[in-house]
Amino acid sequence: MVLFVWGGGQTVVLITAIVLDPADLSLDSYQRALVVPVFALLLSVPSIPLVERFGRLTLLRVAGAVSTAGCGIIAAFYFLPSGERAHLGWMVMLGAVVVVLPYVCIVGPISFSYANELLPNKTRALGANMVIMSINFSTFILLKVYPDLQAAVGLGGAFVLHAGVSVVQILFAIFCLPETRGMTLEQIQHLFKGVESRAALPVYAEEEAAVPTEDENEEQGAATPVAAIN
Incomplete structure (x- = not known):
């Protein structure tokens, strides 16, 4: 959820008017603040089938790459001399x-999908509240530090930071997240229970597998030739 907030997308939605201020648009500050949120609203409708059609991990990697490119474009714009920005809004x-x-x-749909899928049944309501709290806390920290961050490194440097977070998202999707597409909640729970049990008792599991069961002893006894017993 920290990556969800700091990846750049939510920043653009929250401070659209500031980000788009140098752009040559015949809009006032209020209208500029609405441009990206309206665009996001329009995009959210056709994106509904994406999560179910493609794997979550593949989509998160693609999203991280696209977000990195977008943050790089914004950063490149703000690193240009101020005289050149007027023609490149x-x-x-x-x-x-x-x-x-x-x-x-x-990123948004998949983040909340994982939150619903990976939280245990007994603590799902509490976990969902904690997820929302973590998002709001990260958003508060983002808005609180952004004026100082902008003063220190400018919007160009801030979006270099967001690009770095997007790269971390790619790595996080590769090494830390499981693929749960097409699995039921019960299957996901059994999957993680199996991982936890194997991780907690690796030696005992191997020993248990090596010791023949009672049924196996009976089968071996039935298969033993009478001459061998004599």
Whole structure:
């Protein structure tokens, strides 16, 4: 959920007017603040089948790559000399759209899908509240530190940071998350119970497998030739 907040997409939605301020748009600050959220709303409808059609891990890797590219476009714009930005306002607009696209269509739906799937049944309600609390806390920290972050490294440097978080998202999807597409909640729970039991008792599991069961002893006795017994 920290990656969900700091990947750049939510930042663009929250401070759209600031990000798009250099863009040559015939809009006031209020209208600029609505541009990306409206675009995100329109994108959320056709993206519904994506999570079920493709694997979650594949989509998260693609989303991280797209978000990194979008953050890079915005950062590149703000690293340009101020005199050149007036003619390249489309860059920041393009970068904002590219960043919001994976955030709305992929990262958001999959994050909440994992939250529903991986939380145990007995603590799902409590876990869901903790997930929402963690998102709100991360959002609060993001907005609290952003003025100081902007003053220190500028919006270009801030979006370099967001690009780095998007790269971490790719690595996180490769090495830390399981693929749960097409599995029921019961199958997911059995999957993780099996992993936990194997991790907790590896030696005993091997010893138990090596010791023949009572049924196996009976089968071996039935298969033993009479001459051998004599």
